[in-house]
Amino acid sequence: MEHAIAVDGVSLKFRLYHDKGGTLKQSFASLLRRDTKRIYTDFWALKDINLRIVDGERVGIIGANGAGKSSLLKTICRIYAPETGEVRIQGSIAPLLEVGAGFHPELTGRENILLNGVILGQTPRRMAELEPAIIAFSGLEDFIDTPVKYYSTGMYLKLAFTVATSVRADILVLDELFAGGDAAFVERGMERLRKLIGEARIIVCVSHQLQFLESICSRVLLLEHGRVSADGTPREIIALYQERSRAAAAAR
Amino acid sequence: MKPSYLAELRAHRYTFLYLVRIYLLLRYQRTALGFLWTLLNPLLTMTVTAVVFSMVLRIEMRAYAIFLLAGSIPWLCFSNTVLQSVGIFINNEGLIKKVYVPKLIFPAALATSALLDSVLSACALLLIVIVLGAQLSVHLLFLPVAFVLLYLFASSVGLLISVATVYFRDLQYVATHLLQLAYFLTPVLYPLDLIPPKFHGLYALNPMVPFVELFRAPIYRNQLPDAAVIASACVIGVATLAVALTVFRRYEDRLVFRL
Numbered sequence: 001m002e003h004a005i006a007v008d009g010v011s012l013k014f015r016l017y018h019d020k021g022g023t024l025k026q027s028f029a030s031l032l033r034r035d036t037k038r039i040y041t042d043f044w045a046l047k048d049i050n051l052r053i054v055d056g057e058r059v060g061i062i063g064a065n066g067a068g069k070s071s072l073l074k075t076i077c078r079i080y081a082p083e084t085g086e087v088r089i090q091g092s093i094a095p096l097l098e099v100g101a102g103f104h105p106e107l108t109g110r111e112n113i114l115l116n117g118v119i120l121g122q123t124p125r126r127m128a129e130l131e132p133a134i135i136a137f138s139g140l141e142d143f144i145d146t147p148v149k150y151y152s153t154g155m156y157l158k159l160a161f162t163v164a165t166s167v168r169a170d171i172l173v174l175d176e177l178f179a180g181g182d183a184a185f186v187e188r189g190m191e192r193l194r195k196l197i198g199e200a201r202i203i204v205c206v207s208h209q210l211q212f213l214e215s216i217c218s219r220v221l222l223l224e225h226g227r228v229s230a231d232g233t234p235r236e237i238i239a240l241y242q243e244r245s246r247a248a249a250a251a252r
Numbered sequence: 253m254k255p256s257y258l259a260e261l262r263a264h265r266y267t268f269l270y271l272v273r274i275y276l277l278l279r280y281q282r283t284a285l286g287f288l289w290t291l292l293n294p295l296l297t298m299t300v301t302a303v304v305f306s307m308v309l310r311i312e313m314r315a316y317a318i319f320l321l322a323g324s325i326p327w328l329c330f331s332n333t334v335l336q337s338v339g340i341f342i343n344n345e346g347l348i349k350k351v352y353v354p355k356l357i358f359p360a361a362l363a364t365s366a367l368l369d370s371v372l373s374a375c376a377l378l379l380i381v382i383v384l385g386a387q388l389s390v391h392l393l394f395l396p397v398a399f400v401l402l403y404l405f406a407s408s409v410g411l412l413i414s415v416a417t418v419y420f421r422d423l424q425y426v427a428t429h430l431l432q433l434a435y436f437l438t439p440v441l442y443p444l445d446l447i448p449p450k451f452h453g454l455y456a457l458n459p460m461v462p463f464v465e466l467f468r469a470p471i472y473r474n475q476l477p478d479a480a481v482i483a484s485a486c487v488i489g490v491a492t493l494a495v496a497l498t499v500f501r502r503y504e505d506r507l508v509f510r511l
Contacts, residue, residue, distance in 0.1 A: 078352035081505035118266040
């Protein structure tokens, strides 16, 4: 099967609420007063993105903070539904975004491994096979039957990282924030990640480590204010980005 | 093209089943009596209420206990489903923002686990009813149908409130009190005959009334519920589900931005 990602005319709108969560009180109040002062402003995180990523490509995404990099990744993973346009995916997809949030605090490490596995599309049988290797790699043998709410931050990150990277998928979507644990673990983790990157058919990744991107990517996109402003080989796009960052810094 | 909800739930059936299991386990995990609480909890509540109210209402205690147990089965199922649905999207924020899961899976799994919990405690309560001397009748075979209809209604209300709570967080607190109010407005503690007839019109507006009757008729009166009661339970259940799914369809893609 040919694996591919097609992004057609995708725009993503965020509604920024000035006070998190409308309350009943506010709604009643604005009903009564009929005032037009809105409690939100709209913000377009992505504007008319068109993109074709085909089998074998390793695509890096760079851009300043707030340019829409993570939003684009989350839209590709279907976590965000675009306001207009559509995303079509052929192949299984593994989202390696911010690590760690997907655990249920009351469940034990072992139970969370299974929960995360089935959510990522594995069968319970497959997860039972993978479980020993996951426990061994994370180095949490002694704590695996303890609820994760008693874990230290490091233990939590290790387990989350190991579970997320244990699932094989055709398409790997990788965010930079995706790493953690102590130095020794980060080193082992990077090795594991590299192996995963080597095996996946398509990679889409966001990073500020330009060297890392240059070493693994075959293509780089530059995002600026929610638009793809440049698309080409890693060398030329990274050079362009550095030049523009310098210019922006000089102008300030 | 969106796949249908059933197809999506089917594709994610392992997640669904595992979530149902978790919700059941977590309810009583790390308590000394564990799963026994599913049975003990309603029993203890019932005992206290039965003793107090049989004195207040001056009804014979045993008959009243059976009456109360029969009405409490549907009420507890409904209120547990709604109370736990309130925070279901907010509590799963971490997952929803991290990986794609059909969002319907959370309220659906929760309602299903609440149903299983209720069926189990209903079995225990029925045992008590039998010990208290109620007659076993063939009409008890209607109870599975009653549970299906109740599940339809309770899970729909749960779905509605789970979506609404994302937008109006106050509902987390309001829901408890609304349910408390609804409890007294539903003839669980008292028979409808005790209410002056001029208020009966108001009770016709309470959607829980037919569902309580679905359980009370076979358990307390040894008869099948009236066809009219069954019909109105069906209509209420299906209509609520239709409304809930329409609302959900409209908001499901935007929920993630409000978490």
